[in-house]
Amino acid sequence: MSDDALLARLRDDLGREAVLTDTDVTGSYSRDMMPLAPSGTPLAVVLPRDVAGVQATVRACAEAKVPIVPRGAGSGLSGAANAIDGCVVLVLTKLNEIVEVDAGNRLAVVQPGVVNLDFRNAVEKHGLFYPPDPSSYDWCTIGGNLSTNAGGLCCVKYGVTTDSVLGLEVVLADGSLLHTGRRTVKGVAGYDLARLFVGSEGTLGIITRATVALKPLPQAPATLVAGFTSTAAAGEAVARVVREGLVPSLMEIMDAASIKAAEAYLKTDIGAGSDCQALLLCQSDAGGEVARREMAALEQICNDCGADMAYATDDLAEGNMLLQARRVVLTALELYGSWLTDDVCVPRTRISELIAGCQRISEEVGLRIAVVGHAGDGNMHPTIVYDPTSADEFARAQRAFDAILEVGLSLGGTVTGEHGVGKIKREWLEREIGPVGLRVHQQIKAALDPENLFNPGSMFAMP
Structure with missing residues (x-):
């Protein structure tokens, strides 16, 4: 089938307004928020309105x-949603229905185009809470969160996206519709x-x-702020919190x-x-006396570890x-x-060793590097400031980016805690998981997408 024939078929199946080919328009859909990641020129951008439209496109x-x-929405930070030359970019933002909120069973059914914050606000009306809260929660979509297994500030207590997922509906490479998981609290029927x-970055199927x-x-929530004159002391406080079994709903480090940067931006x-x-x-979002006890215990730990202010x-x-x-840190930078x-x-x-490593890298490359992160789970976001x-x-900046990954691995860490591999960390993924791990990834990909048509070039290369 020629490109013209494909475009004609897509217009017939989805409607002309759902198939965009003007390069001035399609260019805005060609990349996410990661400047290091390569991107190409798509043949078309399609915006189906329903699952049938996704299946027809596939x-x-x-x-x-x-x-x-x-x-x-394109809020990603790994290039996982970046176009490659001649591809069809399949945008899922019009599948934006909250299908069901089942308050009795504390679950919801949602389409991928729903904005995270809109979903959180909707279930809040039922006295319920959807925990995953990426920093872009006011505009990122549930589908993107699922595809990258996004995290956020509340991960220390509530986990990342996959910890909230019971089941999925997925369009496979042949256009068929797979239903996975369950609606029950427990269930071990078959593979998970x-x-x-979740976290496959669109390489195995399209979540609908x-x-x-x-x-x-x-x-x-009750809130605690503590300042330290050394990162080592702050790091010891975090370790003590973990050792003593405290689980705050949020624990962040700057x-x-x-x-x-934050003080300059906020002018305070x-x-x-x-x-x-x-x-x-x-x-602590435990409320009442429980929250007060948690705050007191956290404050005591910080003081014991040498906090100058708590x-x-x-x-x-x-x-x-x-x-x-x-x-506001990223905006402030x-x-x-x-x-x-x-x-x-x-x-x-x-x-604290990672922060010290980032300070050393900052001096070596001559660029400002600021570190913020989710201290409760060790997920850090060193941010490099440069003149584009x-x-x-x-x-x-590119050298610093890779040097930070090197330090992270040397400390027994992982090259991505929540942003994903995308098109910028493929070599690092291979290094982290090793040749056997890479082979298994490739075998799974080949089994579900034998023609390698779903997001090729993201996460890893096929042999």
Whole structure:
């Protein structure tokens, strides 16, 4: 089938308005938010309105042997949704229905185009809570969260996206519809196929519906902020929290560069002090006396580990103001240039070593590197600031990006905690999982997508 014939068939199946070919328009769908990742020029961008439209697109592309790159809102940071030359970009944002909220069983059925924040707000009306909260939760979509197994600030207590997934509906490479998982609390019938597709970055199938578990709506959080004059002391505090079995709903860390950027952006002193090298932000959503006990225990640990400042509050507005300093870091860094954020996860006892490694890399490449992250699970986001108009600075930013991954692996960590592999960490994935792990990945891919048409070139290369 020629390209013209494929486009004609897609227009017949989906409607002319659902098939975009104007390069001025399709270019805006060709890449995500990661500047390092390569992208190509798609043949077309299609926006189906229902599952039948997704199936029709897959069948037509399979017959034409044209690759498909699935895409949500484009908020990703790994290049996983980036187009390759001649592909069809399959945008799922119009599949945006919350199909069902079953309050009695604490679950919901949702389509991939629903925005994370809209979904959270919808289930909140039923007294329920959807935990995964990526930093782009106000515009990223559930489908993208599923495809990258996204995390967020609440992972320490509630886990990442896959921990909320009960079942999926997936369009396979031949256009057939696979139903995985269950609606029950327990179920071990067959392979856990739902978890196989979560985090597969669109390389195995296209998720068109998800059944997810919900939690009871938590209490308004109490908040603790603690400042340390050394990252080692902050790291010891995190390790103590873990050892003593405390599970705050949020535990974030900011290094000195992040603190300074946030204060400059917010035009306020967040109370860290000029000598502060690390700031811990913790929350408890247990409510009442339980939250007060958790806050007291956390404050005591921070003080025991040498905090120069520790302050707890159960005032919601004050807590939100403190947490804002963490949430604005990436925006704040734009005061100094463009940013490139990395994503490594290390054992929680080695967080301070990663921060120290990033400080060393910053000095070596001559670029600002600020580190923020989810201290509760060891997932750090070192962010490199550079001038995008300078080829030299861009090259140094790339070197720093890889050097950070090197440090993460050397500390017993992983090259991605929540952003995914995409098109920027393929070689690093192979290095982390080894030749046998890579072979198994390739075998699974070949079994489900024998023509290698689903997002080829993402995660790993096929032999």
